[in-house]
Structure formats: C-alpha cells, structure tokens
Amino acid sequence: MARDTYVFLGFLLLFAVVNIGLVVSGLLSADWTGLGVITGAGMTLALYSFLYKDNPLFKFAEHVFVGVASAYIFGQYWYPTIYGELIAEWTELEAGETANWWLLAPTALGLLMLTRFSLRFAWLSRYSFAFFVGLGAGLTIPRYISSFILAQIEPTLRPLSLSWDGFNLLVILVGVIGVLVYFFFSVEHTGVAGRVSKVGIWFLMVSFGASFGYTVMARISLLIGRVTFLLEDWLHLM
Amino acid sequence: MIQKLLDIDRRIIFVLVLVAVATPLLMGTVLPITPTKEVQAAYDEIEKRAAGDVVLVSFSYGASTVPEMQPMARAILRHAFRRDLKIVAICLWPEATGLAQEVLEDMAAEFELQYGVDYAFMGYKPGNFSVILNMGQDFHSAFPQDHWGTKADELELTRPLRSLKDFDLVFDLAAGDSIEFWWIPYGQEKFGFPFAAGCTAVMAPDLYPFLDSGQLNGLLGGLAGAAEYETLIDHSGTASKGMSAQSFAHLIIVAFVIIGNAAYFISRRTRPEQRS
Numbered sequence: 001m002a003r004d005t006y007v008f009l010g011f012l013l014l015f016a017v018v019n020i021g022l023v024v025s026g027l028l029s030a031d032w033t034g035l036g037v038i039t040g041a042g043m044t045l046a047l048y049s050f051l052y053k054d055n056p057l058f059k060f061a062e063h064v065f066v067g068v069a070s071a072y073i074f075g076q077y078w079y080p081t082i083y084g085e086l087i088a089e090w091t092e093l094e095a096g097e098t099a100n101w102w103l104l105a106p107t108a109l110g111l112l113m114l115t116r117f118s119l120r121f122a123w124l125s126r127y128s129f130a131f132f133v134g135l136g137a138g139l140t141i142p143r144y145i146s147s148f149i150l151a152q153i154e155p156t157l158r159p160l161s162l163s164w165d166g167f168n169l170l171v172i173l174v175g176v177i178g179v180l181v182y183f184f185f186s187v188e189h190t191g192v193a194g195r196v197s198k199v200g201i202w203f204l205m206v207s208f209g210a211s212f213g214y215t216v217m218a219r220i221s222l223l224i225g226r227v228t229f230l231l232e233d234w235l236h237l238m
Numbered sequence: 239m240i241q242k243l244l245d246i247d248r249r250i251i252f253v254l255v256l257v258a259v260a261t262p263l264l265m266g267t268v269l270p271i272t273p274t275k276e277v278q279a280a281y282d283e284i285e286k287r288a289a290g291d292v293v294l295v296s297f298s299y300g301a302s303t304v305p306e307m308q309p310m311a312r313a314i315l316r317h318a319f320r321r322d323l324k325i326v327a328i329c330l331w332p333e334a335t336g337l338a339q340e341v342l343e344d345m346a347a348e349f350e351l352q353y354g355v356d357y358a359f360m361g362y363k364p365g366n367f368s369v370i371l372n373m374g375q376d377f378h379s380a381f382p383q384d385h386w387g388t389k390a391d392e393l394e395l396t397r398p399l400r401s402l403k404d405f406d407l408v409f410d411l412a413a414g415d416s417i418e419f420w421w422i423p424y425g426q427e428k429f430g431f432p433f434a435a436g437c438t439a440v441m442a443p444d445l446y447p448f449l450d451s452g453q454l455n456g457l458l459g460g461l462a463g464a465a466e467y468e469t470l471i472d473h474s475g476t477a478s479k480g481m482s483a484q485s486f487a488h489l490i491i492v493a494f495v496i497i498g499n500a501a502y503f504i505s506r507r508t509r510p511e512q513r514s
Contacts, residue, residue, distance in 0.1 A: 051252045076332035076362050084387060147423035147453065155450040211443050218306065218439035220487045221461035224480040225305020227259050237264060
C-alpha cells in the first residue's frame with residue numbers, strides 16, 4: 001500500500017478512537033447532539049485534509065456539503081415562498097377570501113424560464129428574460145447613478161481644511177484623480193499624464209494591498225471558528 | 239539555504255498557522271481591543287435609539303461565514319435588547335434562516351423576550367433588491383407572514399409597520415452584495431432611513447467610501463469588528479477570544495512575507511554570481 005493509504009487509514013482509526021474516548025469519558029453525550037458534534041468535527045477535518053493532499057475524504061465531505069446546502073436552499077424556496085405564498089394562496093382559501101390573481105403573472109414568467117430545458121420550447125423563455133433584463137436595467141441605472149456616482153462625488157469635492165480630515169480629503173482627491181488618469185487611455189501616459197497615472201498606480205497598489213490584508217484576516221477568522229469548534233465543542237480542551 | 243527557504247513545503251506554513259491559531263485559544267491569551275470609529279458609530283446608532291424603537295435586522299450570510307458573522311449578530315442583538323429595542327428580523331439569503339433563528343432564540347431565552355411583541359422573525363424572501371423596494375412600498379406585501387406562517391397583521395410588533403420608513407434603524411449583516419448593491423441604492427438612498435451594517439472582512443474595504451458619503455452610518459468589518467463591538471458592550475464573546483489567535487496568525491504570515499521577500503531579493507543578487 002502507498003504511504004498515503006496508511007495516512008488515510010491511520011487518520012480514520014485515530015478519529016474513531018478519539019470519539020470513542022470522548023463518548024466513554026462522558027465529554028460527548030451519546031445522543032443526537034453528540035452525533036452532530038462528531039459529524040461536524042469529521043467534516044471539518046475531512047475538508048481541511050485537502051491542505052495535505054486531495055483525497056477521498058475531502059471529496060466525500062465536499063459532495064455532502066453541496067448536497068445538504070442545495071436541499072436546504074430548495075426547502076427555503078419551497079415552503080415559505082412557492083408553497084406558502086403561491087400554492088396555498090389557491091388551495092387554502094378561507095371562506096370569504098378571494099385568490100390574488102396578480103400572482104399568475106410572475107408565476108407564468110417563472111414557469112417560462114423552465115422551458116430552457118426543452119429544445120423545442122426554449123424560445124418561450126426569451127419573454128421572461130426580456131422582462132427581467134428590461135426591469136433590471138430600468139431599476140438599476142438610475143439608482144446606481146444616484147448612489148455610486150452622484151452621492152460619491154459630493155464627499156470627494158468637499159472644501160479642504162488644515163486638519164486631519166482635510167488631509168484625508170486631499171489624499172482621496174489625489175487618489176481619485178490619479179486613478180482616473182490611469183484609466184484614461186485616450187492620452188498617451190507620458191509627461192504630466194504619465195506622472196499622474198503613476199500616482200494612480202500607487203493608489204491602486206495600496207488599495208489591492210488593503211483588500212488582500214482584509215482577505216487574509218477573513219480566511220484566518222474562518223480557521224479560528226473551526227479550530228474553536230474542534231477544541232471547545234469536540235475535544236473540550238478550552 | 240536561500241533556495242531551501244524559497245522552496246519551503248507549503249504544508250509547513252499551514253502547520254505553523256494552525257499552531258499560531260490554536261496556542262492562544264488553548265492558553266486563553268487576551269490582547270487589548272480598541273474600537274475603531276466605524277464600529278463606535280454603529281454602536282452609537284443603537285445607543286441613541288429610545289426604548290421601544292423598532293430596528294430591522296437583515297441577515298444575508300450563510301454557513302461559510304458563520305465564524306465572522308454570528309458573533310456580530312449576537313453582539314448587535316444583545317446590545318439592542320439591553321436597550322429595550324424591538325427587533326424585526328428578515329433574511330435575504332436562503333441559508334441565513336437557520337442561523338438567524340438560532341441567534342434570536344438564544345437572545346429570547348437570555349432576555350426573556352416575548353415573540354411578536356419584543357421581536358419577530360419574518361424568514362426568507364427571494365428577490366434580492368426587489369424585496370427591499372417592495373418593503374419600502376408595503377412591508378406587509380413583502381412579508382405577508384412570519385417564518386412560521388403567522389400573518390404579519392396578527393403580530394403586535396409588525397401590525398403597524400407599513401414601510402421601511404417606519405423602522406428607526408436598519409442593520410444589515412452581510413456576506414455578499416446586499417449592503418453595497420441592494421440596501422444602499424434601493425433602500426437607504428430611496429427611503430432615507432438610518433443604516434448601519436456588519437460585513438465579512440473581505441467586503442469591508444469596498445464599503446468605506448459609503449461611510450464618508452453618509453450612506454452608511456456605521457460599519458463592523460469581520461471578526462475584528464465583532465470583537466470591537468463586544469468590547470463596547472462589555473461582553474466578551476467568541477470574537478474577542480478569537481482576536482488573540484488572529485493577531486498571532488497575522489504575525490506568522492507577516493514573518494513569512496518578510497522572509498519570502500528577503501530570500502527572493504537575496505537569490506536575485508546571488509544568481510548572476512552563480513552563473514559566472
């Protein structure tokens with residue numbers, strides 16, 4: 001057998017021994033809660049085993065995660081919305097209540113989307129897509145202009161002052177101008193334009209660095225969450 | 239030696255990061271946490287509400303960001319319930335329902351809250367930004383019933399709420415687009431309510447411009463934001479515990495960035511000599 005097979009079997013054996021020890025010692029209860037913690041610990045370790053090498057345990061955990069998440073999401077769509085607000089609207093009418101006929105329009109548009117699965121009727125889905133694209137563009141364009149351009153210009157162009165806030169405003173102003181010049185390709189980036197665009201590159205690099213730093217922080221936070229679960233809820237070492 | 243450093247097995251780095259994370263957690267190391275002004279501003283938004291004011295909390299995150307987002311949700315709700323604020327919770331992500339329910343039930347037990355009077359959970363509604371537009375026009379049309387099927391008209395808390403303008407504060411907890419692309423353009427800008435948010439660390443840098451423009455009144459970014467909020471409400475939770483581990487892991491990463499770069503530049507200098 002290859003070394004990885006021994007590692008794989010050794011890991012499974014160690015995991016079983018640890019869990020038996022935890023249950024026998026009473027640290028983990030022999031009920032559904034205990035089984036949930038053991039399953040969570042197993043899935044966590046199986047997913048992190050990818051850091052060593054791709055392996056069947058990782059693949060198993062990955063597929064279970066995708067399956068469970070899909071089923072959970074389907075349940076969230078089905079019960080409160082598709083059943084609760086659509087089907088029940090027609091099947092569970094109380095005396096004196098009338099059905100909401102307006103619901104037929106979005107229902108029909110939604111059902112037309114499903115015709116994508118048929119080669120013969122796929123063209124019908126274009127009506128739904130045309131509606132959604134038109135609606136989306138109509139709603140998005142004015143809102144985005146207002147929120148992301150007009151509302152953002154105002155704080156950028158506030159009067160400068162001899163204070164830290166004033167200095168911050170100056171930095172933002174220089175950064176905005178530098179980056180805008182960098183992305184202005186109708187003028188060759190030489191001379192003044194070249195120097196200003198270089199300032200823009202520096203601002204972009206600092207911005208990428210800040211984003212990367214935050215991303216590292218986020219990923220480490222997720223690791224901390226799982227390690228805390230393993231040490232506290234599973235092994236009871238904390 | 240330099241080449242060995244450049245060719246270091248990445249699994250060694252993984253093990254060192256794991257040790258850096260696990261050691262402070264096991265030893266209970268606590269480092270001081272100083273709240274930033276963005277987190278302080280979010281705290282102040284809740285602090286300046288009067289008892290009985292209604293806060294809409296939107297949950298837009300899933301299982302993959304629980305370590306960052308769940309401590310944040312707990313800290314904000316704990317603060318709100320301490321101040322006797324009423325909470326209406328909604329989910330704009332399908333995965334968020336179970337997570338929101340867990341936090342709300344824990345808080346209800348801790349503060350002995352009455353469902354439908356002190357808080358209400360309206361569950362998940364698909365539609366992203368269109369749900370926000372719908373809530374702005376008619377809250378009961380967007381959420382005609384709560385998570386368990388009780389009509390919004392039958393709950394004391396949600397009965398008088400007609401639109402987003404009836405909420406004294408909106409707080410979005412998000413791991414995706416919802417703050418920047420749903421709530422700000424279609425909610426805050428259009429209906430003009432006070433708006434604060436909590437997000438994953440990955441998203442935080444993109445949201446700072448909205449603080450400057452006043453479209454966002456306060457912001458909690460990642461586990462650090464949650465830990466700062468826990469400090470402000472004087473309740474040390476999972477985020478505060480995790481911050482020491484976070485700092486040690488960052489030190490390891492910074493050390494490897496310095497070592498890697500130093501080794502790279504030294505190898506560049508020595509390479510021509512080796513060739514000659």
